Amino acid sequence: QKEVEQNSGPLSVPEGAIASLNCTYSDRGSQSFFWYRQYSGKSPELIMFIYSNGDKEDGRFTAQLNKASQYVSLLIRDSQPSDSATYLCAVNIPPGNTGKLIFGQGTTLQVKP
Amino acid sequence: GAVVSQHPSWVICKSGTSVKIECRSLDFQATTMFWYRQFPKQSLMLMATSNEGSKATYEQGVEKDKFLINHASLTLSTLTVTSAHPEDSSFYICSATNLRQGARETQYFGPGTRLLVL
Numbered sequence: 001q002k003e004v005e006q007n008s009g010p011l012s013v014p015e016g017a018i019a020s021l022n023c024t025y026s027d028r029g030s031q032s033f034f035w036y037r038q039y040s041g042k043s044p045e046l047i048m049f050i051y052s053n054g055d056k057e058d059g060r061f062t063a064q065l066n067k068a069s070q071y072v073s074l075l076i077r078d079s080q081p082s083d084s085a086t087y088l089c090a091v092n093i094p095p096g097n098t099g100k101l102i103f104g105q106g107t108t109l110q111v112k113p
Numbered sequence: 114g115a116v117v118s119q120h121p122s123w124v125i126c127k128s129g130t131s132v133k134i135e136c137r138s139l140d141f142q143a144t145t146m147f148w149y150r151q152f153p154k155q156s157l158m159l160m161a162t163s164n165e166g167s168k169a170t171y172e173q174g175v176e177k178d179k180f181l182i183n184h185a186s187l188t189l190s191t192l193t194v195t196s197a198h199p200e201d202s203s204f205y206i207c208s209a210t211n212l213r214q215g216a217r218e219t220q221y222f223g224p225g226t227r228l229l230v231l
Binding site: 032034036042043044045046049051088090092097098099100101103104105106 | 115144145147156157159162204206210212217218219220221222223224225
């Protein structure tokens with residue numbers, strides 16, 4: 001069974017620190033990886049996607065992908081209280097391009113002022 | 114870009130009535146739309162996948178006769194909850210993606226619809 005695993009948390013970090021969110025996936029054929037942020041009571045919003053091994057940076061966010069280890073992470077630098085939310089990792093379902101994604105359970109991040 | 118809207122944002126209805134929820138992609142063509150349901154403190158649960166002009170594909174355990182999905186155009190999909198009951202009360206969220214021209218599976222979510230069945 002195809003799976004995406006995340007630690008549910010909560011992960012608590014002080015304001016200004018780096019938050020590190022991790023995700024593992026089971027299907028070696030997956031090629032597309034996404035991070036979504038979901039505030040309480042709201043729908044998910046896309047933060048970043050990554051397709052290639054290595055790091056991808058966008059502002060305070062850095063996504064890291066290691067396909068050999070089947071591991072994808074999201075780093076949030078200079079964490080702010082407004083970053084407090086649930087972060088969902090999502091991975092495509094091969095083969096083919098059906099558009100379907102598998103979502104992890106999400107990690108709740110709490111940034112303390 | 115990549116804006117998805119949903120209407121209505123809130124619905125309160127009596128048990129036994131049917132409720133229609135619209136999902137629109139405002140600035141792109143959505144070849145595929147997805148419908149999710151989310152209960153409090155739980156993760157997203159995919160209900161069905163709809164491709165423009167074809168029948169929806171439902172996930173295991175989702176009743177297709179209860180949750181009617183129509184994807185008549187590249188910008189609109191509708192979910193109708195037929196004969197709604199209190200256990201159908203949930204947060205319904207759609208997402209849209211464009212899979213043409215080799216595009217990746219990036220899903221853009223609508224703001225969601227809260228359904229409360231009394």
